[in-house]
């Protein structure tokens with residue numbers, strides 16, 4: 001009987017690990033927080049590598065992974081994997097694109113509401129024994145325009161929830177047809193029009209060479225004065241230096257950030273601004289979503305190694 005070494009290098013839910021351990025042909029090892037050198041050593045004899053966002057699967061790591069057949073991402077973003085290098089070596093790269101989409105959309109709505117109503121700042125103030133009612137007056141979302149950049153799985157769910165809040169939802173996505181957007185109650189517009197009309201802007205694209213620093217100085221200049229920005233997609237889509245300046249100048253009234261150019265952020269001046277609220281990449285962090293993605297990736301990797309079936313590659 002062929003045996004396969006399954007290496008898991010980020011924290012995934014136990015339900016996924018248990019499924020893999022039940023497969024007689026699998027020898028499962030969990031080793032998290034590895035240095036790049038340790039990762040290279042461990043992956044040498046692995047047939048499958050299972051990760052979340054912390055493990056960086058560079059071309060260097062892939063080069064030394066002589067037996068690797070599959071990389072499984074328990075989640076959506078593949079920006080931490082050199083997919084091109086893997087594909088060149090015949091390694092299948094798969095993700096679990098559906099298990100955390102509702103959870104991430106819910107986090108986006110939570111961030112939007114917390115931003116509009118100053119909830120983190122007001123909590124900190126009250127806990128320091130102050131009673132600052134006037135300082136924390138917020139904004140209503142009702143009838144405000146939400147601009148969604150990237151109307152894919154998560155963007156569409158955010159649109160649905162925002163429609164429920166009676167916001168007017170507009171979106172920019174060059175790969176979506178207007179009829180499809182219309183069906184879910186969204187008006188598809190150009191990026192320029194979105195910048196001009198939106199009171200709140202939320203980003204839901206992947207990080208690609210095209211979207212890197214998409215939201216920059218030039219983009220902020222086209223936006224409404226006092227716009228609010230939410231980023232629960234990927235650090236690096238918003239240029240942090242330009243966002244800092246736009247907030248300092250009062251052009252942007254506030255930002256809610258779940259993701260950062262460098263994670264964890266180190267000496268990031270955005271974190272010193274009162275107008276910035278933030279979470280440590282918690283978009284997908286619910287028990288439900290983590291179980292979903294761990295089980296999905298365990299099943300997909302098993303299906304590939306045992307039955308040769310490829311899903312979500």
Ligand code: NAD
Pocket residue numbers: 076077078097100101104149150151152153154155172173174175176204205206207210211232233234258259281282283284285
């Ligand atoms: P998706 O592929 O379903 O949707 C992405 C959409 O972006 C697509 O419709 C695509 O057409 C669009 N798009 C691509 N390039 C674009 C561009 N230049 N301008 C406008 N639109 C563009 O992906 P998804 O599942 O909705 O995930 C979206 C993002 O959220 C990804 O970056 C993912 O990694 C991130 N994410 C973050 C968390 C978190 O924990 N914060 C959790 C899950 C996903």
Ligand code: MLT
Pocket residue numbers: 052053074075076077078100281283284285
């Ligand atoms: C994802 O792309 O799925 C997210 O980054 C969620 C995560 O794995 O934390």
